[in-house]
Amino acid sequence: MSSADPTDEADLLVAAAHDVAAFEAVYRRYVRRVTAFAAKRCSSADDVADVVAQTFIRLLDAAERYDPARAEPGPFLLGIAANVVRDVHRRGSRQQALVDRLAGRHLLNSDDAERIDAAIDAARAAEGVRSAVDAVPAGEQEVLLLVAGGRTPTEAAEELGISPAAARTRLTRARRRVRSSLADSTTTDTDTETDEQERA
DSSP: TTSSSSHHHHHHHHTTTTTTTHHHHHHHHHHHHHHHHHHTSSSHHHHHHHHHHHHHHHHHHHGGGTTTTTOOOHHHHHHHHHHHHHHHHHHHHHHHHHHHHTTOOOOOOHHHHHHHHHHHHHHHHGGGGHHHHSSSSSHHHHHHHHHHHOOOOHHHEEEEEETTTHHHHHHHHHHHHHHHHHHHHHHHHHHHHHHHHHHH
């Protein structure tokens, strides 16, 4: 990355909000750096995966506000990661306080599980996430992005003015659509590679 043109990287970051290829290029260039940043600041692999996933999902919105004159792409992206790390630590502190009070009972509720699942799913398929998310119907997409951005399904429901049950239903459908889209993309890529190998 040190040999890359900062101007080119800035252009990619600006385009990432609307261009799938640009988003994927930014992801490929910075995912290791973001992962290393998270690994130094998180105490578990799950938290690292959460930070990486949420950083790139938040980038989809933040890229529209990116000003190359104010920050280079790397520091800008790590600034997003730092905010996500703070959110993760705050959640961890609240959970630890409950652990201390309830003597080690399992405290991961359904909202937490849905949020973590959404974040990990996004981390596993980050390179194709933009086009897959764009294909999700608007109502479901709103819940998916709110949850991936750090809210619980209940909080997303309150923000959207719907019931928690409706939010969970929309989240489940959205995740199913994204997984299906990514699975189709993976199958197509595999078929293409196989065809190329047979022609070689």
